Amino acid sequence: MFDQWRKKENEDSVLRPECEDLIRLDNLVKIYDTGAVQVTGLDHINLTVRRGEFVAIMGHSGSGKSTLMNIMGCLDRPTEGHYFLDGIDTAELSSDALSAVRNRKIGFVFQSFNLISRTSALKNVELPMTYARIPRQKRADRAMELLELVGLKERAEHMPNELSGGQRQRVAIARALANQPPLILADEPTGNLDTAASVEIMEMFSEIHKLGSTVVVVTHEENIAAFTDRIVRFSDGRIVSDEKNPNPAEGSGRIHAGKLYAPREESEREEEEGC
Numbered sequence: 001m002f003d004q005w006r007k008k009e010n011e012d013s014v015l016r017p018e019c020e021d022l023i024r025l026d027n028l029v030k031i032y033d034t035g036a037v038q039v040t041g042l043d044h045i046n047l048t049v050r051r052g053e054f055v056a057i058m059g060h061s062g063s064g065k066s067t068l069m070n071i072m073g074c075l076d077r078p079t080e081g082h083y084f085l086d087g088i089d090t091a092e093l094s095s096d097a098l099s100a101v102r103n104r105k106i107g108f109v110f111q112s113f114n115l116i117s118r119t120s121a122l123k124n125v126e127l128p129m130t131y132a133r134i135p136r137q138k139r140a141d142r143a144m145e146l147l148e149l150v151g152l153k154e155r156a157e158h159m160p161n162e163l164s165g166g167q168r169q170r171v172a173i174a175r176a177l178a179n180q181p182p183l184i185l186a187d188e189p190t191g192n193l194d195t196a197a198s199v200e201i202m203e204m205f206s207e208i209h210k211l212g213s214t215v216v217v218v219t220h221e222e223n224i225a226a227f228t229d230r231i232v233r234f235s236d237g238r239i240v241s242d243e244k245n246p247n248p249a250e251g252s253g254r255i256h257a258g259k260l261y262a263p264r265e266e267s268e269r270e271e272e273e274g275c
Contacts, residue, residue, distance in 0.1 A: 019086065019087040020050050020051050021048050021049070021050055021051070021084070021087070022049055022050065022051045022053075022085070022086055022182060022183060022214050023047070023048065023049035023072060023083075023084070023085060023183070023214075023216075024047075024048050024049075024082075024083075024084040025045050025046060025047040025048070025068075025071075025072075025081065025082075025083055025084075026046060026081055026082045026083075026084070027044050027045075027046060027080065027081040027082070028042055028044070028045040028046070028047075028068075028071065028078045028080070028081035028082070028083060029042055029043065029044055029045075029078060029079050029080035029081050030042040030064075030067050030071065030076070030078050030079050030237075031079040031080075040237050041064050041067040041237055042064050042067055042068060042071075042078070042237045043064075043236070043237040043238050044081070044238075045064075045068065045081070045237075045238070045239060046239075047232065047239065047242075049214060049216060050214075051182065051214055052209070052212055052213075052214055053209075053214055053215075053229060053230060054205070054206070054209040054214075054215045054217075054227075054228045054229045054230070054248075055214075055215070055216045055217070055228055055229070055230045055231075055232060056216075056217050056218075056219055056224070056225035056227075056228040056230070056231045056232065056245075057069065057216060057217070057218045057219075057232050057234065058218075058219060058220060058222075058225050058231055058232065058233045058234065059220065059233060059234035059235055060220060060235070061220070063234040063235050063236065063237070064234050064236070064237040064238070065218050065234045066187060066218060067237075068218075068234070069185060069187050069216075069218045071083055072085075072185060072216065073102065073106055073108060073185050074090055074098045074101055074102050074106065075102075077090075077091065078091075085101065085105065085183075086105060086182070088101075103128055103131050103132055103179065104132060104179055104181065105181050105182055105183055106181050106183050106184075106185055107128075107175075107176030107177055107178070107179070107181045107183070107184045107185070108176055108185055108186075108187075109169070109172050109173055109176050109184065109185070109186040109187070109189045110172065110186075110187050110188075110189070111187060111188035111189060111190075111191040111192055112192065113160070113165075113168045113169055113171070113172045113192075114172065115160040115168060115171060115172060115175075116160075117159070117160055117161065118159065119159070119160075120156065120157045120158065120159060121147060121152060121155055121156050121157070121158055121159075121160070121163065121171045122140070122143050122144065122147065122156040122157060123143075124160070124171055124172075124175055125143035125146055125147060125171060125174045125175045125178055126139045126140060126143045126178070127175065127178075128175060128176075128178040128179050129142065129143070129178050129179060132179050134179075139178075142178065143156075143174070143178065144156060146174035146175075146177055146178065147171070147174055149174070150170040150171070150173060150174050150204065151170065152167060152170055152171060152174070155167065164197075165192050165193050165194075165197060166193055166194075166196075166197030166200060166201070169189060169190075169192075169193060169197070169201055170201070170204070172189075173201070173204055173205075177208070181213075182213065182214055183213070183214045183216070184205070184208060184213055184214065184215045184216070185216050185218075186205065186215070186216070186217045186218065187218045188218055188219055188220070189201055189205075189217065189219075190202065190219070190221065190224055191219075198221075198223075198224065202217075202224060202227040202249070203227075205217065205227065206227055206248070206250075209229075215228075223249075225245075226245065226248065226249040227248055227249045228245055228248060229244065229245055229248055230242070230243070230244055230245060231243055231245055
């Protein structure tokens with residue numbers, strides 16, 4: 001499918017970094033039509049996230065923050081307006097092109113982990129690289145490196161049900177970083193974790209950000225948003241505030257990511273492609 005998409009659309013224009021504004025939302029509207037009534041999920045949102053920012057999207061349940069996350073992750077399309085990802089208007093992309101963009105430009109981390117239950121931690125981390133056609137040995141080596149980096153090398157062959165919640169989320173982070181995407185989207189990543197594990201996970205995101213990745217975290221918790229450099233607050237589908245965080249939480253200082261987290265240029269990825 002990826003090869004077919006490459007023939008139909010210009011891969012360079014879709015996957016190569018284009019501008020410093022990694023995310024740009026122009027007058028974005030999302031309306032859910034249930035037939036009997038229309039519900040506005042997002043109401044004319046204008047938002048820019050520059051490459052390398054660490055941003056929290058905050059709001060209560062039903063505020064529109066998860067709807068926004070789905071659109072930024074190319075999992076849904078707006079009813080009106082435009083979403084530019086790395087300079088490309090996603091409304092112009094086919095379904096196959098969007099799938100390629102999700103795989104190569106976006107790493108996802110979810111509250112419920114979304115690991116494949118009957119697959120080992122190692123194979124879960126390998127999965128995005130399989131879709132990206134990274135050669136088998138290279139993806140296995142990188143998956144093991146990432147698991148070692150998040151402190152789970154000794155549990156590489158464990159199934160998700162053999163891991164704690166914090167360990168499963170660390171596997172999910174390793175998987176999100178597998179293709180070294182420029183954008184990490186985390187939807188309530190600490191929602192199922194205790195306080196200690198939550199701090200550990202946010203320390204990891206902080207390190208990823210320091211090494212150049214753009215990280216966007218959706219959360220309703222003030223102590224989680226405190227780790228980020230910018231906090232955007234939502235209510236009733238609208239942005240009600242957008243402020244810099246002058247004193248981001250530093251955490252314990254025990255987590256150090258190393259260069260394995262740093263995003264790569266597209267030319268570096270192309271060298272690793274194969275069947």
